[in-house]
Amino acid sequence: MRAHRAYIRGAALGQLGDALLGDPRRGHPVAAFGRAAAAAERALWRDHRGAGALHTALTVAGAVTAVATLSRTARALAGTGGATLVDAAVTWTVLGGTGLRREALAVAAALEAGDVEGARRLLPHLCGRDPQALDADAIARAVVESVAENTSDAVVGALVWGAAAGAPGMAAFRAVNTLDAMFGHRSPRHLRFGWAAARLDDAAGWPGARLTAALAALAGPSPRGALRAWRTDARSHPSPNAGPVEASFAGALGVRLGGTLSYGGRTEHRPVLNSPGRAVRTDDIAAAVQLSRRVSALALLVTSVAGAFGRKRRAERGDG
Template sequence: MPFCGFACGTALGYLADLVFGDPRRGHPVAAFGRAAHAVEQRLWRDHRGHGALHTLVCAGGAVAGAGLLARAVRGRRAPGVALTAAATWAVLGGTSLGREARAIGGALAAGDIEVARERLPHLCGRDPQALDGQQIARAVVESVAENTSDAVVGALFWGALGGVPGLAGFRAVNTLDAMVGHKSPRHRRFGWASARLDDVVGWPGARLTAALTVLAGPDPRGAWRVARRDASRHPSPNAGPVEAAFAGALGVRLGGTLAYAGRVEHRPVLGAELRPVRVADIERAVRLSRRVSLLAVGTAIGGRALGSLVKSAAASAARRRNR
């Protein structure tokens, strides 16, 4: 797609997410999740090879389908812009992320910890009954940080690189990781391929998110210092840079003990010298996420423009050589 079509479609898709958020019914990602679950029911074996096939069928199918749609509108400006806008809106989740975080923050501010516990599973997979108010606030800030990369920046990066198929492929891999990539007994081997592929495709977006957090945060030096020092301590290669950058930017301490479905993990602390998270930091994290997301839109459009210029220059040079 020409640069102008990509830029317009990306901007419109981002604005659609900003205004409408995720649709309550008929979300394409939810439809993909149902299809992936149906494929899992047929392919599941406690074996990495079957899990790799599941990943290939589901993620490959999403990329192939998006590629066919992109090919169908090639050379047609308005349909191309509309497809890019629709795909961008479908894969972004920044607005819904902020709404869920603010809902939990509001419940905590009102002293209603039971409501906060009820809503927390909408945002992350931790066991809410094992958390007090401060721990819930910390979980929300960490989830906002990680999902800024997963739900916004990473998708925009792959959209700039691969167009509509890039958008669809990234969201498909990220969704598969959420479905089967965790270390439950059923998915320890079957979900291995999805988890590793998610690490690979999430790598550039996580580093871009951390860099944009340094630029957009209220404490750029703190964000850079904590990200450079603590990012590698996190067990996740992609959550580490993002959460460490958010910790330094917001001046709060993240990481430590957490619980997933009865399993307790003791993670390294990010920003150990900083203060604990407060409820008010949830709103600060959401605002930072919004600024990072806006910078990511500009970066994606700018990167695509640069790529178009390089491609045009290379084509011009090739024509001169052939004269």
């Protein structure tokens, strides 16, 4: 229980660090992991699922081992306080909620100023869509969808795995999420090689996505609309995790998400989420950001309580 209390304190400090400072500006550990993963991909690449699975296993294991070793060393040298500092540092570097919300609001500010071209230049910081063909409303819709999905990926999912396995669990989740972003897309080079990263990311993101959707319904202005959209529309989305999150945000905010979009010159026609809602407007970005902030705060509370309860039950059973 002492170890979990240290993790709770560290997670809270790390989330405070993210709120006050945003992402580290230099030497970001996630960027360093990405460079290492890219180097490993060049060495291990074969047009085969097995090669991709080996790459995924080795890189995720490396990230987990590094964080676990750092945590053990800090505890040995400085006791619980040292472990708390490591947990805080890992949480700060893994979470990306503040950076996400800042980028979203920057796009909103450009749109409110009538600078659609400026908003197009900023959009790639949030998502991989082709911005040049998008008008102001389509940009706003892309931002709201990105805020919804990344609230799960950049905040809630990491907190869920932190509650389950401490700082190493958070590191594992961020490593898997990064590998999926780098190699999980369906390009010719990574169609087979990236399969393992994409499927592992689906599995790792499953609990965080459902918790995000539930908290969006709880914290949003229309809980009934969020639950209805989640229940009726989420399964039609091609992503098993983005579907519940985006549908719940859409219903909570009373807007329509989904529809036609373009990635890398490839057009996709996605199902509409929350069809009774209205089209997204620029001012909906601020509403989505506010909902993301509330969901993130509730997620820290829920995962801390759930993690403490789980540790207590295991201790009572004599499992550690």
